Amino acid sequence: MTGKPKKAAEINQMAHPLDDLLRTDRIPHIWCPGCGIGTAFSACLNAIKASCEDLDKVAMVSGIGCSGRGAGYIKLDSFHTTHGRAIPFATGLKLGNPELNVIVFSGDGDLFAIGGNHFIHAARRNMDITVICVNNLNYGMTGGQAAATTPYNAKTTTTPVGNPESPFNLPLMAYASGATYVARWTILHARDLTLSIQEAINKKGFSFIEVLSPCPINYGRRNKEKSLDTLKAYQDKSIIKNNAHPADLETDFSKSIVLGKFVDTDRLTCIESYDKTCRLG
Amino acid sequence: MKPSVLTGEHYMTGDEACAEGALAAGCKFFGGYPITPATEIAERMAARLPGVGGTFIQMEDEIAAIASILGASWAGVKSMTATSGPGFSLMMENIGLGIVTETPCVIANVQRGGPSTGLPTMGAQADMMQARWGSHGHYEIIALAPASVQEAFYQTITAFNLSEKYRVPVLIMADEIVGHMSEKVRIPEAKEIELISRLTPSGRKDRHKPYAAGPNGVAPMGAAGQGYHMHITGLTHDEKGYPAMSVDAHAEMMDRLMNKIRNNLDDIIITEEYLLDDADIAIVSYGVSARTSLAAVDEARRMGIKAGLLKLVTVWPFPEEKIRQLAEKVKGFVTVEINLGQIHLEVQRCAGGKAPAYLVGHPGGTIISPDRVIAMLQEAF
Ligand code: SF4
Numbered sequence: 001m002t003g004k005p006k007k008a009a010e011i012n013q014m015a016h017p018l019d020d021l022l023r024t025d026r027i028p029h030i031w032c033p034g035c036g037i038g039t040a041f042s043a044c045l046n047a048i049k050a051s052c053e054d055l056d057k058v059a060m061v062s063g064i065g066c067s068g069r070g071a072g073y074i075k076l077d078s079f080h081t082t083h084g085r086a087i088p089f090a091t092g093l094k095l096g097n098p099e100l101n102v103i104v105f106s107g108d109g110d111l112f113a114i115g116g117n118h119f120i121h122a123a124r125r126n127m128d129i130t131v132i133c134v135n136n137l138n139y140g141m142t143g144g145q146a147a148a149t150t151p152y153n154a155k156t157t158t159t160p161v162g163n164p165e166s167p168f169n170l171p172l173m174a175y176a177s178g179a180t181y182v183a184r185w186t187i188l189h190a191r192d193l194t195l196s197i198q199e200a201i202n203k204k205g206f207s208f209i210e211v212l213s214p215c216p217i218n219y220g221r222r223n224k225e226k227s228l229d230t231l232k233a234y235q236d237k238s239i240i241k242n243n244a245h246p247a248d249l250e251t252d253f254s255k256s257i258v259l260g261k262f263v264d265t266d267r268l269t270c271i272e273s274y275d276k277t278c279r280l281g
Numbered sequence: 282m283k284p285s286v287l288t289g290e291h292y293m294t295g296d297e298a299c300a301e302g303a304l305a306a307g308c309k310f311f312g313g314y315p316i317t318p319a320t321e322i323a324e325r326m327a328a329r330l331p332g333v334g335g336t337f338i339q340m341e342d343e344i345a346a347i348a349s350i351l352g353a354s355w356a357g358v359k360s361m362t363a364t365s366g367p368g369f370s371l372m373m374e375n376i377g378l379g380i381v382t383e384t385p386c387v388i389a390n391v392q393r394g395g396p397s398t399g400l401p402t403m404g405a406q407a408d409m410m411q412a413r414w415g416s417h418g419h420y421e422i423i424a425l426a427p428a429s430v431q432e433a434f435y436q437t438i439t440a441f442n443l444s445e446k447y448r449v450p451v452l453i454m455a456d457e458i459v460g461h462m463s464e465k466v467r468i469p470e471a472k473e474i475e476l477i478s479r480l481t482p483s484g485r486k487d488r489h490k491p492y493a494a495g496p497n498g499v500a501p502m503g504a505a506g507q508g509y510h511m512h513i514t515g516l517t518h519d520e521k522g523y524p525a526m527s528v529d530a531h532a533e534m535m536d537r538l539m540n541k542i543r544n545n546l547d548d549i550i551i552t553e554e555y556l557l558d559d560a561d562i563a564i565v566s567y568g569v570s571a572r573t574s575l576a577a578v579d580e581a582r583r584m585g586i587k588a589g590l591l592k593l594v595t596v597w598p599f600p601e602e603k604i605r606q607l608a609e610k611v612k613g614f615v616t617v618e619i620n621l622g623q624i625h626l627e628v629q630r631c632a633g634g635k636a637p638a639y640l641v642g643h644p645g646g647t648i649i650s651p652d653r654v655i656a657m658l659q660e661a662f
Pocket of ligand 1: 030031032034035036037066136140141214215216217218219
């Protein structure tokens with residue numbers, strides 16, 4: 001290391017390497033200390049920078065929730081829509097202007113409970129969009145309620161003695177619905193995650209990336225997990241198994257967390273298929 | 282490419298005329314979901330849009346259908362959906378998003394009997410208050426009500442024009458009877474049709490403010506992909522479009538949303554009058570019931586009763602001033618509508634006790650016969 005360590009005041013004034021993509025006039029953001037969303041978000045911004053030549057043609061769409069605030073911080077065309085409706089809004093945006101590179105950045109509650117139906121149908125019709133789901137295992141924004149991703153027996157404010165239900169296997173749902181790119185990473189794997197988002201953005205068709213991310217304030221607190229404990233679990237329990245069959249993925253993350261790219265196939269996108277089928281003559 | 286405007290004389294249904302009106306207005310995106318009695322609008326758009334360079338998509342539900350048209354509108358495309366009661370209920374959430382994000386789009390509700398699944402194949406006009414207040418929060422909205430197949434064509438064009446001009450979702454509150462009846466429609470030459478498109482921003486792109494209102498209270502609108510790097514949110518926001526969680530910011534945004542409609546009522550409100558100048562009794566009606574009322578006025582005049590008709594082409598915003606003026610000179614009002622008293626309540630409110638207001642209503646499923654209007658005229662006056 002060269003030079004003297006910087007004082008806090010100096011550091012604050014240093015430009016962040018992603019400043020050009022951030023609405024710096026909206027910082028500080030709302031995310032809690034120890035939250036993983038910021039890491040997932042910067043992976044997404046880095047991936048956009050690396051893979052999109054014309055940033056004017058990139059649009060981000062979010063739903064509602066902590067992760068849904070992503071759209072509010074990116075200095076590109078960005079839409080913070082209603083709860084669960086990011087994907088159908090993104091569908092209209094993409095169909096309205098197929099030149100756009102549309103990225104949905106939202107949370108597990110938004111995309112898989114209230115918005116679950118939209119997710120499976122966008123995957124089925126192979127809409128050419130990239131969906132990044134920050135999975136923090138609960139509804140953080142509203143104070144930590146059970147989600148469709150909350151582990152069995154986990155404590156949340158609406159499952160005070162433990163969750164009686166079982167969570168979705170998100171990559172399996174994406175795969176079964178017809179997504180042509182499916183991957184899962186954690187925020188600890190920021191480099192793999194960034195490369196994966198890059199790949200997903202470049203990929204034609206419906207791409208889905210699940211990002212496991214700690215919510216220390218609402219989920220961790222009730223399940224005796226500090227932010228670092230969650231990261232430690234990501235390190236200890238994760239196994240990278242590219243091409244693992246999504247049906248074989250463990251949904252009990254306390255046993256193992258399988259990461260990697262599970263699906264990377266090709267089929268006609270919604271728009272290609274529409275043009276081919278419906279625009280005859 | 283096929284023509285967007287099918288100039289000539291046609292025999293078609295109200296639903297089909299609505300679709301043709303949309304195409305003539307430049308609609309290039311339709312996100313739909315099947316529902317009786319509005320399905321024929323989606324079917325016509327599915328057949329016609331790809332041929333005119335547009336896109337039709339059948340979404341997974343009505344929630345998705347309206348979300349998709351908002352998205353398409355922000356891509357810079359004139360967009361539309363069509364539904365009926367149950368689907369209209371599902372659309373309420375994102376009608377609110379359309380209002381607060383000031384997104385031009387058109388939603389046709391071909392009304393059927395309700396509540397709930399109600400009478401899927403039979404007409405009603407019972408969603409009029411839902412059209413006004415169905416989405417949560419306080420807002421202004423524009424709604425039209427076609428009374429004939431020809432009007433379904435023209436009013437759809439008007440709906441697009443108003444929606445583009447005022448950046449607001451516009452509702453076409455048709456009914457099953459008009460939607461499914463077949464009549465002659467004359468579609469003019471494309472050049473005879475006046476079209477309005479949203480104002481687009483000028484000036485430096487990095488200084489663009491998506492909600493900085495122009496002289497008529499409406500802000501020019503950019504589209505995604507043009508380099509404006511806009512942020513659009515359903516949260517209360519400032520001129521820049523940034524979330525602004527304060528009482529003052531909310532009041533400022535609400536003022537803009539309300540005033541762009543309230544300050545332009547003369548431009549927005551469309552009514553038609555028939556024998557109203559010397560009338561003792563003002564019949565107020567809209568949609569298919571205006572045809573009932575027209576027949577009733579003729580019959581009443583033959584009987585020596587001086588009735589006249591105020592037909593609401595735009596039902597919302599409500600022509601409050603017109604009703605107030607009439608209240609000063611008529612002996613009373615009769616509202617004719619296929620529900621049990623919705624617009625009637627508005628007439629009564631605006632009459633302000635200066636003239637009594639009566640209702641000829643119906644629970645739904647059929648048109649109202651002119652005889653019932655005549656009976657009311659004889660009984661009440
Ligand atoms: S509540 Fe949880 S998910 Fe939301 S910002 Fe805080 S830590 Fe992150």
